[in-house]
Amino acid sequence: MLMMLPVAAMSFSSKSAETSPSKQDLPIQVKVNAGDTLWSIAYRYRPDTKIPMAQMMRAIYARNPHAFYNKQLTSLKADTQLTIPDNLDNLLPPAKPIVTESRHIAAAPLVLTAAAQAPDSTIDKNRSAIQKSRQSSKGTTLRASQDAIANDPVINDSANLVIDGFLAAEFRYFPQSAAYNKQIDQQWSGVAQLDFYLPWNDEYDAVSFSPFYRKDSEDPQRSHFDVRELKYLHVGDDWEIHLGIDRVFWGVTETQHLVDIVNQTDWVEAPDGEDKLGQPMVHLSTLHDWGTLDFFVLPYFRERTYPWWQGRLRGPLPVNTDVAFYESDDEQHHIDYALRWNHMLGDWEMAVSAFSGTSREPILRQQLDSSGAPELVPFYPQINQLGLETLYINGSWIWKLEAIRREGNLIDNYYAADFGFEYTFYGVNESAIDVGWLMEFQYDSRGELASMAQKDLFIGTRLAFNDVDGSEILAGIAQDLEFSDSRSLLIEAKTRVNANWTANLDLWLFSSNQPQDYGYMIRQDDFIQFSLELHF
Structure with missing residues (x-):
């Protein structure tokens, strides 16, 4: 039985809706993913390299003021729908542009970064044509584009400290009786995250800092502080380096991210495993004609978070995170x-x-605490992992695959895979609504006692209303193919209340009657969650 996971954050690519043939003449709709920047989106959708980047960025901003916090170009909102303006030919300069041609850096600098965590997994409109255009042309240099931005009074904010973030109030209600003693049936949480970004040297150097704090009314281990990001960034001509605490996302599939191993999971945040703790690292990215290479040195390990006695979404014994063992x-x-x-x-x-x-995935071992009561403690073995990600775009079809092989002296060597597709109907009944259908199959050679996705089939749908409020609904069911009564269901809905407030509603349902099924432990933990967020 699988805990179904929502949209995944990734550094693999930025993806949004793809156009249908009947709509190629209409303005392109683009989903803003976490990590997307106004610079990268403008670069990707610029129809002609002769259009100055500053002009392209300014045109996108003018068409989509709702997508920026406090109308600041440095505060692009993730999970927002952007409309790329049509008739961009009027931005072409009358004379030869003052830019040279050379290789471009794969990732734009972290200026104008989308302020959120989890990107969507749909695909950019006209993406295939754009990719081919990018491959046939070397593109403008990063430095020339940044110089244009630096000289533009509307876009240039390189000398200022940018501060944004969000505050959230969250309520969870568990309608079923708890399966284990001491567990609660409802909990409140307050969440705060601030994002500081200080660039200099025409955006070639920057420091970013993102502290995060949650205070939970019931579970002391869910109340926690974390530094999501505290790093120095430098961008070169065809390389960039990140030094400090950062978060990196790998993966392409919808339901789980087998390859995503750099950061530790912040498990108390949500059962989908999407939230990650900040990871100390040295990260060097280099661009080549044959691809991009990312090198990571990770000098310190972050332990996984778990709920305590009062918390739900756990097994019969809580995990004592004050004690941990290592190979x-x-x-x-x-x-x-x-x-x-x-x-x-x-x-x-x-x-x-x-x-x-x-x-990053511990083995939980049972022992007795100081009072003689049983408890679980994590053991972290040494492993080697190889990962593969592929994504293929064919019209309205998106085919995805993630696979890993994991080995270690103190673990059972295994392999796992997640593959499937997504198909999107655009402009249903000539409306602005897009409807996507998703299907994925998960396999894990360890079996049902070690994984919640050992042999599961996920079917889901996503409704994107493409309105100014960014309204969206994701719903799906994951069925265990070995245990017919083992399944999970998720419904996520979100919308913007006004320019600064967003509302989110999540419903999770779990079913399992087989004690040997991993999902049996949370069979009583159905819950509904409502959160209200203030972005600034």
Whole structure:
């Protein structure tokens, strides 16, 4: 039985809705993903490299003022729908542009970054044509584009400290009786996150800082503070380096992210595993004609968070996070390494990754605490992992695959895969609404006692209303193919109340009658969650 996961954050690519043939003459609709920047979106959808980047960015902003917090170009909102203006030919300069041609950096600098965490997984309109255009042309240099921005009085904000973030109130209600003693049936939480961004040197250097705090009314281990990001960034001509605490997302599939191993899961945040703790790292990214290489040195390990006695969404015994054991004598100070190559070839995107170090997924062992009561403690083994990601775009079809092979001296070597497709109907009944259908199959060779997705089928739908409020609904069911009564269901709905407030409603349902099924532990933990967020 699978805990169905919502849209996944990724560094693999930025993806949004793809156009239908009947709508090629209409303005393009683009979904803003976490990590997307106004610079990168303008670069991707610029129909002609002769259009100055500053002009293209300004045109997108003028058409979509709702997509920016406090009308600041440095505060692009993630999970927002952008309309790329048509008739962009009027932005072409009358004379030869003052830019040279050379290789472009794959990732734009972290200026004008979308302020959120989890990107959508739909695909950009006209993406195939854009990719081919980018491959046939070397493109403008990053420095020339940044110089244009720096000289533009509307866009240039490189000398100022940018501060944004959000405050949220969240309520969870569990309608079923708890399966284990001491568990609560409702809980309130307050959440705060601030994002500081200070660029200089015409955006080639920057420091970013994102502290996060949650205060929970019932579960003391869900109340926690984390530094999501505290890093220095420098951008070169065909390379960039990140030093400090950061978050990196790998993966292309909808329901789980097998390859995503750099950051530790912040499990108390949500059962989908999407939220990640900040990870100390040295991250070097280099661009080549044959793809982008990312090198990671990870000098410190972050332990996974778990709910305590009062918390739901756990097994019969809570995990004592004050105690942890490691295979390595260096424990949390073991130095881990990761490498990833990714490349686009026409309508194909692919990535191959390797990781060596401390497993982010612990083995839970039972022992007695100081009072003689049983408890679970995490044991973190050393592992080696190879990962593969592929994504293929064909019209309204998106085909996705993630697969891993994981080995270690103290674990059972195994492999796992998640593959499927997404098909989108655009402008249903000549409206602005897009309807997407998703299907994915998950497999894990360890079986049902070690994984919640050992042999499961997920079917879901996504409704994007494409309105100014960014309204969207995601619903799906994951069915265990070995246990007919084991399944999970999720409905997520979100919309913007006004320019600063957003409302989110989530419903999770779990079903399992087989004690040998991993999902049996949370069979009584159906819940509904409502949150209200203030963005600034």
